[in-house]
Amino acid sequence: MTAAAVLEKDWKTSALDEIEALAKTGTTFTADTLRARGIVEPPHHNQWGSVFGTASRRGLIAKADYSSSRRKSRHGGFLHAWRGVPDAGN
Numbered sequence: 001m002t003a004a005a006v007l008e009k010d011w012k013t014s015a016l017d018e019i020e021a022l023a024k025t026g027t028t029f030t031a032d033t034l035r036a037r038g039i040v041e042p043p044h045h046n047q048w049g050s051v052f053g054t055a056s057r058r059g060l061i062a063k064a065d066y067s068s069s070r071r072k073s074r075h076g077g078f079l080h081a082w083r084g085v086p087d088a089g090n
Contacts (some may be wrong), residue, residue, distance in 0.1 A: 009046070011039075011040070011042050011043060012042075012047070012050075012051055012054075014039060014050045015034060015039050015042070015047075016051060016054065016055060018034050018037055018038075018039050019034070019051065019052070019055045019060065019061060019072070019082075020055070020060055022034075022084065022085055023038065023055070023060045023061050023082075023083075023084025025083070025084065026083065026084055026086075027083070028064045028065065028081045028082065028083050029053070029081065029082055029083075030080065030081050031048045031079070032079065040075050053083060055082075056082075059085055060065075060084065060085060061082040061083065061084055061085060062082065062083060062085050063080055063081070063082060064081045064082055064083040065080075065081040066079060066080045066081060
C-alpha cells in the first residue's frame with residue numbers, strides 16, 4: 001500500500017470516528033465542526049462528501065439542514081448540516 005493510500009485510510013477512519021461520536025450527541029454538525037475538533041483536511045477536498053456519504057449509508061447520520069459555507073476557499077458553496085440518527089450504532 002502506498003503512503004498516500006495509508007494517509008487516506010487513516011484520515012477516513014479518523015473522520016468517521018469523529019462523525020460517529022458527534023452523531024451520538026444529537027447535535028447538528030458540519031464538516032467545519034470536524035475541522036474545529038481536530039480533523040485535518042483530507043488528502044483530496046472531495047473526500048469530505050465521501051466520508052459523510054459513508055456515514056449516511058451506514059445509517060449513522062441524516063441531513064438536517066444546509067447553508068452557504070463561510071470558508072473563503074469554498075466560495076459560498078453548500079455546507080450540509082447533519083444530525084445523528086436516533087439509536088444509530090447501538
